[in-house]
Amino acid sequence: MVHSAYDAVELVADVPGHIEAVASHAGKLLVAVSDTVGFLWGSDCSLRIYSAPSPSDGGGEIRWDGPYALERQEPRFWRRPPLAMEVSASRDLLISLSEWIALHRLPGLETVAVVSSKTKGANVFAWDERRGFLAVGRQKRLTVFRLDSGREFVEVKEFGVPDILKSMAWCGDNICLGIRREYMIINSMTGALTEVFSSGRIAPPLVVPLLTGELILGKV
Template sequence: MVHSAYDAIELVKNHPTKIESIASNGSKLLLACVDCSLRIYAPQSAPSSPSDPSSNGSIQRQRYVLEKNLGSFSRKPIVAMEISKSRNVLLSLSETITFHRLPNLELVAVVSKSKGVNAYAWDDRRGVLCFGRQKRVGIFRLEGGREFVEVKEFSIPDMVTSIAWCGENICLGIRREYMILNSTSGVPKKGIGPRTEFTRAALI
């Protein structure tokens, strides 16, 4: 008996331009495109509000149609984005890291020193942002819902290609290896090793 791990469902057909990144807000899809536009798709027969109980707050298994096309939403293509559900904002990485309030997408904040960032990690519970820029890692905290305050900045051996929060520590992907960085002292944890040998046990 063959087990299928997942079902592949085509929600949006014949999209006119290349999609750079994607996020979901309730039952809606937000597609950031190479032409710097942000296109919002909704289920053809879904309620207009993601808070409507009938939407179940999740992606629907049906055809999606274009609800709104925001041309020139960013100055450069958005390479990564996610929804902060607790704060009801869209976090996106383009030329800088920006926050937009949902559902109207008005600009809330632009994170200082984030120009040239190539990877970030957002801790929604604590409202703390960590990002890699050149050979430095910066940590910022959201205060008052609209302002980011710098907490720490550390030097690292090489450019960060991936980053994630691991409790109070930061996991960094650099070169062909991972390193764990203490977010308070900036001291790295030794002995993590190559990415191919990296296991969950290294986070403990």
Template sequence: MSLSLLEVDNIESRHGSSNHRLPANDWLRREEKARVLRTLRSLSLHNAYDAIELVKNRPTKIESIASNGSKLHLACVDGSLRIYAPQSAPSSPSDPSSNGSIQRRPYVLEKNLGSFSRKPIVAMEISKSTNLLLSLSETITFHRLPNLELVAAVSKSKGANAYAWDDRRGVLCFGRQKRVGIFRLEVLGSKDFGVFEEGRFGKLCLSVNSLRFRANGWSVEVKEFSIPDMVKSIAWCGENICLGIRREYMILNSPSGVLSEVFPSGRVAPPLVVPLPSGELLLGKDNIGVVVDQNGKLNNDGRICWSEAPASVVIHILYAIARLPRYVEIRSLKAPYPLVQTVALRDVHLLFQSNNCVIAALENSVYGLLAAPLGAQVGLLSQVMRILVIFVYDFRGGCACGQN
């Protein structure tokens, strides 16, 4: 809803007789019109999230982030891994509710692993099904939580620039140069993970398209497929893999290796592939997000129009959340995908979906976008409705102000 003050004046003048005009000294003076206008504009907006600063003044630039329950894992540009936990309140040093979700309180450093990786970790996530930390640096590695012992290192992923992990099936895919690799990691019933170095079998993997071998309680399968260009963005969609390469989107069928084109990517922004809770995909085309099914077929109703071309998008509950240069933009996932909220955080270089919130990492600090309390949202909407009722009655000459 976007009325200007001039349009409000025109609405009054179109009602003809002075009986319908409001007295000059009534509450709906020009400054009051401005207040009503702001209220009308806010009717379609509400604070779905509160931005809470969790970690501040980090001396080293944050490169990637993951969460495990209430704890945050921050990988820094110097190759270190820092684990943060919520600061305990003096009255309740051991709050059981803090074990499974990100908290609305400052976070403090719990552990610092200064030499976790020789090079910066550009991406990482935690597999809930296997309790492993996946990280992409020189190669893709798996570490067992909570002690972070090395479980597997995928040597064929050396030089990879993007990956996607299917936690339900235990399958990893990654893009390296003009190839896509698929890595399946399965526990064979042993409770002891052991340490497995896939690089021992590297020479064999170079000469065949697919291998399956076993070591120390793990079953591993590796496949490789050639693609036309370097992968910029990648995501699983069932047994298919959606690839955002330099100039277009493609669907790769992982069992057969069949590659099919979807449509060209944008001219300004790099390709962006985002899985949706429905099983569909959101594909970026500059400032437009296009919804397609698992086979790349267009959804006629699926088109999100962002204010600018987003650098990244995450999905959380009912919202699509985009990282823009000047702020974070939040839109509903229900067509026609209206704007819900903008969060004034500049220079966010990473968005991450946690279990109960979205994490926004700036260069040296971390914010949590946590769902606003329901009571606050209901109170805001009630206030808006009261003002609108007063406005409508007064506009029609009923003068609801001061009436009992």
């Protein structure tokens, strides 16, 4: 017997280009899109903001009562396709990773800060909303930053890891890492590593945080 854990609902259709990353803020969808044709001639990576079909009740949650409509588009928001982006709801900030980590104020999208020195060439990041900590994976290094005064990231720690990070998420004071074909837990203060289990032979390790504080780990 096959059990379906989730129901699929289409919120946006016919997006022009390739969807690179998705986030939400105040009940709206933020979609990072790269134009595959434009990419050949000088990348066109835009941010498209979609709103619900009817006025929000103020809850700020994604709703399922119909397709979302394009409200705003910011062309050439990134020079390269973003690898990831996430919203800090309590601080009204958009955190994105393209060439490096960048901060933009929501909803106006004003640039707050660019962290180029230690995040250029990074491939993954994880945001701790409660404490304002950002973990960034670059090559075989894991760097932890703290958001200071809501305007800049200050480096707190840096650790070496066994290989390039595929995915990661905060779990309390620790960070769950997806490395090679296995999961590990690293203490964000000491750098002590603990092996968890293998992710399997088919798919790369995938760590997905839930609002409950729990994590979903892929194993195929």
